[in-house]
Amino acid sequence: MRKLRQLCVSLLFAIACAAQPVVPAKSPPDPHEALRERVFGVRDDPACRVYGESIAARRVLPELYANRDYTPAWTSARAREDLLRAIRDSVGDGLNPEDYHLSALERLARETAAPGASPSLWLDYDLLQSDALARLLQHLSFGKVDPATLTPQWSLDHDVHGVPPARFLQSVIDAPSLYDAVERERPRHQLYRTLRAELARYRGLRARGGWTPIPAGPTLRPGARDSRVVALRARLAAAGGDAALPSGADARVFDDSLVAAVRAFQSADGLDADGAVGARTLAALNHPVDARIAQIEVNLERGRWLLHDLDPTFVVINVAGFRIYYLRDGEVVWSARVQVGRPYRQTPMFRSRISYLVLNPTWTVPATIFEHDVLPELKRDPRYLAEHGLDVVDAQGKVVARPIDWARMTPERFHFLLRQPPGPANPLGRLKFMFPNEYDVYLHDTPSQALFERSDRTFSSGCIRVERALELAALLLEGQGDWNAETLAAAIATGDTLTVGLERKVPILVFYWTAWVDRAGVLQFRRDVYELDARVRAALAQPFRAQGHARTDAGE
Secondary structure (H helix, E strand, O other): OHHHHHHHHHHHHHHHHHHOOOOOOOOOOOHHHHHHHHHHHHHHOOOOEEOOEEOOOOOHHHHHHHHOOOOOOOOOHHHHHHHHHHHHHHHHHOOOHHHHOHHHHHHHHHHHHOOOOOHHHHHHHHHHHHHHHHHHHHHHHHOOOOHHHOOOOOEOOOOOOOOOHHHHHHHHHOOOOHHHHHHHHOOOOHHHHHHHHHHHHHHHHHHOOOOOOOOOOOOEOOOOEOHHHHHHHHHHHHOOOOOOOOOOOOOOEOOHHHHHHHHHHHHHOOOOOOOOEOHHHHHHHOOOHHHHHHHHHHHHHHHHHHOOOOOOOEEEEEOOOOEEEEEEOOEEEEEEEEEEEOOOOOOOOEEEEEEEEEEOOOEEOOHHHHHHHHHHHHHHOOOHHHHOOOEEEOOOOOEOOOOOOHHHOOOOOOOOEEEEOOOOOOOOOOEEEEOOOOOOOOEEOOOOHHHHHOOOOEEEOOOEEEOOHHHHHHHHOOOOOOOOHHHHHHHHHOOOOEEEEEEEEEEEEEEOOOEEEOOOOOEEEOOOOOOOHHHHHHHHHOOOOOOOOOOOOOOO
16 A cells, blocks of 8 residues: 555656746857947946956947947957057057057957857957057047147147048958058158157167266366266267267367267257357256157157148148248248247147238237237337337227327227338238138248347247248249249338238148157257147056047047
């Protein structure tokens, strides 16, 4: 009986087990869905991190992977290797490879190469490579620093590609050589290439110990015999200068060969090339190699801001270098010295197009100059107007004859203009070059020709005074009717004001370089007269931060 009961219980248990629904084995996760979820996490959560790294391209990555139906973008081992190589090479641009996840990508490369690497790890690798490439392309194409955050006057916006960012990013990933594709996004202008080479050279100088400062002391002059001359020779030789000592000569003597080397150094540093080592020359010689490297890096960043889409024919002013250049088909055909704004009235940086010239211009005193310069002078001495040939005119340009009580005048109560007629004493000289801009800045001739001989030429209230302005006018009008240097001079000699429109409006770029390589291949440094370098240098030293100007869309 007991055996029968046990048999029945066993039978009932078996039947009960058979009656339970069968649970199918769990399906493997859909890789498309897994990647989609990761991409949406990046898109929706600013704090989302991949492999411990923050993601910058939170808009372009979702579009990139959606276009691929959420399949991995990095399917080529060569592309992955090229990306790492391009990131490592960014140090040659003065950039920080860690801004592009270098260490994390190197670890992922090793971990995914190990047997049994998880699909999740591969997804991290794919996403982080895409973000790294977007970041690198952004910096090479637009710079790491958003210039608009450094100066409110900035107006140098530009586009690099006319395609959607995700499609452009995919084209670089799919290129036969990703490294070459990235290389093409680096500015190809000679100014950038030569300055990049100088960065490598100066880093080599640093690796060899740089140079030892020259001890302080009285001015070293040609012919002097001084133990400091030995240090001077060593300093010039360390940076590649020619301080050769003739056989058997006394190294302590400031001989002719050393004078030539000092003058070359002074010229390359924007100093008066008198061959003597005074306080300013000594300070420039003792500028540490690290500071020079930082100066080069700052100007490479400026190159990334604007050297991608320059017209082959244009006028450019280097405010820090106090010089103007006219380039035709990419070659400098004319250059001259300029005077620029004082440090407290800085010449702004912008682009425009020269549209017309004015011969024998009148000068209307700008409101700022009236308030800060002219009105205080008039309060002290009402004869200031007559002494400077200024007329008070109404809105129609008619001279106001009634007397004005300047002692009680304020800028708010003055409803007229001060205007100076054409003539040799006119602050604009005999020529004015006009181009639309929001700063009311233009190029012009000047009666203050002697000031061009100064090494630092910050004398204006923001406009740019041009040496040999007639030559530039003739170049801009070349091929336009009968205009040439002779006909321009004849028209100016009449004393009549004449406006001459340009049939071909010439692009003009007003910019600021404190380091560049000249046409003779000589590295030039200039004093940071507006103290702008330090802000760029500090921004470059910061960790990666998405910038609003980045059209490659590596930002929020």
